[in-house]
Amino acid sequence: MLDLERIFNRDETIGVTFDGGGEVLDEGVEADIYVPYRCRIKAVTVEADQIGDLIIDIWKTAFSSFPPSILDSITGSTPPTLSSARTLQDTTLTGWTTLIEQDSSIIFSIQNSSLIKRVVLVMKVSKF
Numbered sequence: 430m431l432d433l434e435r436i437f438n439r440d441e442t443i444g445v446t447f448d449g450g451g452e453v454l455d456e457g458v459e460a461d462i463y464v465p466y467r468c469r470i471k472a473v474t475v476e477a478d479q480i481g482d483l484i485i486d487i488w489k490t491a492f493s494s495f496p497p498s499i500l501d502s503i504t505g506s507t508p509p510t511l512s513s514a515r516t517l518q519d520t521t522l523t524g525w526t527t528l529i530e531q532d533s534s535i536i537f538s539i540q541n542s543s544l545i546k547r548v549v550l551v552m553k554v555s556k557f
Contacts (some may be wrong), residue, residue: 441468444551445537447485454483454542461536463492468554470527475509475517481544483511487552488536489526495534503527508540509550529554 445460477483486508490497502508505524511517529535537550 439556440471441466441554441556442551443468443535443554444549446549447537447539447547449546451546454539454545454548456539456542459536459538461496461534464529464533464535465531466556467531468529468556470503470522470525470529470552470554472518472520472553473509473522474519474551474553475511476549477511477515477545478547479544480513480515481511481542482513483509483542483545483548484540485509485548485550486538486540488538489529489533491530492532492534497534497536499538511545511548 443462443464445462447454447458447460486499487503488497488499488501489503490501503526507524509517509519
């Protein structure tokens with residue numbers, strides 16, 4: 430029997446690294462990425478260089494409407510947040526818009542930062 434989920438849903442990652450060059454990351458710093466395929470976000474993982482506070486919001490829009498703004502947030506009221514922590518992994522994504530359409534633009538935006546000088550955020554996605 431064919432496993433159609435395995436054939437049609439291939440796991441990939443979409444990620445970003447923010448590096449303050451030895452300085453604490455600034456609020457408002459953004460990084461953008463183009464996503465050429467349709468996928469669904471399954472999980473988000475955050476790893477920081479040290480214990481601290483951090484909020485990263487994620488905004489998405491069609492490539493033709495670049496750039497997205499805070500009005501295009503896909504995280505609802507639960508953006509990836511470190512609170513006196515160094516790591517986070519969220520597989521429930523409560524309130525998130527998890528579908529990313531083909532040819533989307535995504536911006537990762539630091540909304541709050543304290544003590545953290547470098548952070549990596551990775552979204553596990555399933556292509557279909």
